[in-house]
């Protein structure tokens with residue numbers, strides 16, 4: 001299985017976020033799951049990569065060239081792909097993966113997650129999306145998305161596009177048990 005992980009670049013966040021990221025990285029390696037991520041060396045991105053590399057797991061970074069030029073790329077990650085733009089990077093993240101996991105993060109993580117949800121709604125991306133709600137960080141987003149549905153900005157079926165889980169140990173099962181999705185979702189993408 002190959003999983004893409006979106007997560008924070010910030011190094012100034014609480015220790016519990018690092019602990020959850022380390023735990024998840026361990027589960028990935030133990031389950032022989034390959035990881036694709038943003039290629040960063042610090043914050044949760046750094047913790048994810050450091051843990052996977054220390055345990056002998058497989059991880060690939062995808063990063064726009066301009067970030068590499070300012071030396072943001074993790075120096076020990078052997079497998080890297082550099083893109084011309086942020087847009088190209090985002091589409092590469094989703095190529096050939098079996099699922100997507102989002103850990104807490106800032107605007108970059110939120111943007112990546114919401115683009116993936118939007119593509120899934122349109123049937124352009126069909127894989128499981130799991131959101132790790134460490135410390136309830138994503139509860140406001142869960143409520144926002146549910147409000148989109150309850151006020152008919154989105155269809156009730158769209159609630160099946162994502163799974164929120166509280167603990168890293170729930171992530172892999174959540175990916176495996178996600179509702180199936182296909183390109184037919186374009187038929188109910190817009191509430192008419």
Ligand code: AMP
Nearest residue numbers: 008009010038040072105106107108109
């Ligand atoms: P955020 O969740 O706002 O920290 O954003 C994570 C995303 O921000 C990454 O996927 C990158 O697009 C970008 N980013 C910001 N800072 C860095 C960094 N130091 N190294 C790599 N990517 C970064």
